[in-house]
Amino acid sequence: DKSDTASIKEYLSDKENDTSDLFGIAKGKNLVLISMESTQDFVIGQKVNGKEITPFLNKLINESYYFNQIYDQTAQGKTSDSEFMIDTGLYPLSGGSVFVRRPENTFNSLPKILKKNRNYYAASFHGNDPSFWNRKQMYATLGYDRFFAKADYRVTDDNSVNYGIKDIPFFEQSINRLEGLPEPYYAKLITLTNHFPFLLNEEDQMISTANTDQEVVNRYVTTVRYQDEAIKTFFSRLKAKGMYQDTVFVLYGDHYGISEKYEAALSEMLGDQPNQVNHTKYRQIPVVIHVPGHSGKTIENLGGEIDIRETLLHLLGIETRGFMSFGHDLFTRKSEHPVIFRDGSFVGDRVIYQDESCYDKNTGKEIAPEACEPYQETVRNELDLSDEIIYGDLLRFMRNH
Numbered sequence: 001d002k003s004d005t006a007s008i009k010e011y012l013s014d015k016e017n018d019t020s021d022l023f024g025i026a027k028g029k030n031l032v033l034i035s036m037e038s039t040q041d042f043v044i045g046q047k048v049n050g051k052e053i054t055p056f057l058n059k060l061i062n063e064s065y066y067f068n069q070i071y072d073q074t075a076q077g078k079t080s081d082s083e084f085m086i087d088t089g090l091y092p093l094s095g096g097s098v099f100v101r102r103p104e105n106t107f108n109s110l111p112k113i114l115k116k117n118r119n120y121y122a123a124s125f126h127g128n129d130p131s132f133w134n135r136k137q138m139y140a141t142l143g144y145d146r147f148f149a150k151a152d153y154r155v156t157d158d159n160s161v162n163y164g165i166k167d168i169p170f171f172e173q174s175i176n177r178l179e180g181l182p183e184p185y186y187a188k189l190i191t192l193t194n195h196f197p198f199l200l201n202e203e204d205q206m207i208s209t210a211n212t213d214q215e216v217v218n219r220y221v222t223t224v225r226y227q228d229e230a231i232k233t234f235f236s237r238l239k240a241k242g243m244y245q246d247t248v249f250v251l252y253g254d255h256y257g258i259s260e261k262y263e264a265a266l267s268e269m270l271g272d273q274p275n276q277v278n279h280t281k282y283r284q285i286p287v288v289i290h291v292p293g294h295s296g297k298t299i300e301n302l303g304g305e306i307d308i309r310e311t312l313l314h315l316l317g318i319e320t321r322g323f324m325s326f327g328h329d330l331f332t333r334k335s336e337h338p339v340i341f342r343d344g345s346f347v348g349d350r351v352i353y354q355d356e357s358c359y360d361k362n363t364g365k366e367i368a369p370e371a372c373e374p375y376q377e378t379v380r381n382e383l384d385l386s387d388e389i390i391y392g393d394l395l396r397f398m399r400n401h
């Protein structure tokens with residue numbers, strides 16, 4: 001009940017709430033999020049057969065804040081879990097998707113906060129069916145004003161592959177809709193082409209397949225390369241239309257694309273020595289924050305997807321003290337605070353806890369469990385408190401979240 005919120009608030013008020021000197025730098029700007037399907041951090045700067053997998057992102061990163069130690073914290077809800085973390089700062093559930101299981105809850109979501117504080121309009125763009133992951137219903141709960149889904153796009157056999165419309169026509173057709181939105185807006189565009197099993201017509205392949213013994217890994221580089229081209233096209237159109245300058249862009253990989261059973265082939269492609277913690281390291285996703293006019297900087301602070309929301313709110317100049325969320329501003333986040341995965345695994349400053357064993361992060365060697373012990377209470381606490389908030393629908397009691 002209502003009294004449960006007190007202990008949660010107490011825990012969260014202890015949370016480091018340092019704000020960086022970047023607080024408010026993007027105040028009043030439009031916010032464009034690009035959720036990059038199945039995009040893992042290893043593709044950044046990586047070449048296959050002498051060709052970059054992400055030539056555009058590699059250039060963009062030179063003029064952006066690039067966070068290179070961020071982990072995918074999604075569970076069974078995959079893309080919907082990443083959306084949930086970014087919009088609410090809460091952890092996904094241990095089974096199923098919150099989008100499907102708790103769409104009638106009250107959430108203090110990013111669209112609502114932005115509307116309340118700065119009168120932002122919120123829209124999501126995605127070429128799939130609106131019922132997928134129960135998005136239509138959950139977006140209404142989260143406070144989105146508009147969901148541009150499959151029926152809002154011109155979808156043909158020719159411009160589709162795998163789950164739906166290919167990323168290049170998706171971005172092309174999204175621009176006109178974006179142009180018509182009231183400003184300032186929060187727009188989330190969710191790509192689709194780089195989805196398992198990574199299918200792509202020959203004429204869309206801009207890089208040759210990799211040469212491992214797993215076709216899934218070999219094809220993956222071609223769909224990531226295609227997605228990179230689509231994002232490039234999007235940026236040049238925005239620039240041409242004068243829609244670039246007053247916008248802050250956030251690009252992030254939603255979750256892994258290469259599942260554990262193909263990781264040996266991935267290691268082979270990357271030239272990585274076999275190592276017990278490779279699995280956790282491969283869960284890193286790129287997070288890129290591009291503020292036009294700001295120069296590039298790589299930030300090596302440890303973090304997770306759950307931290308994206310706090311970071312954005314600070315850039316937009318919105319005070320987050322007292323919010324029921326588990327995120328930390330990535331510009332100031334302390335590496336002593338673990339990145340927590342839904343199954344209780346975690347990454348600390350120097351350790352990785354995986355499959356109930358403790359490893360040295362650098363050597364990948366198993367070490368005594370005591371080294372991981374200091375984190376365990378925080379990990380249990382955060383997952384339990386987050387579950388309490390969701391299962392108890394506790395945010396409905398919070399007037400001023």
Ligand code: GP9
Pocket residue numbers: 077078079080126128129132163190192195
């Ligand atoms: C489906 C797309 C992919 O609409 O978001 O979902 P995923 O399988 O990655 O969760």
Ligand code: MN
Pocket residue numbers: 037038078079254255
């Ligand atoms: Mn996904």
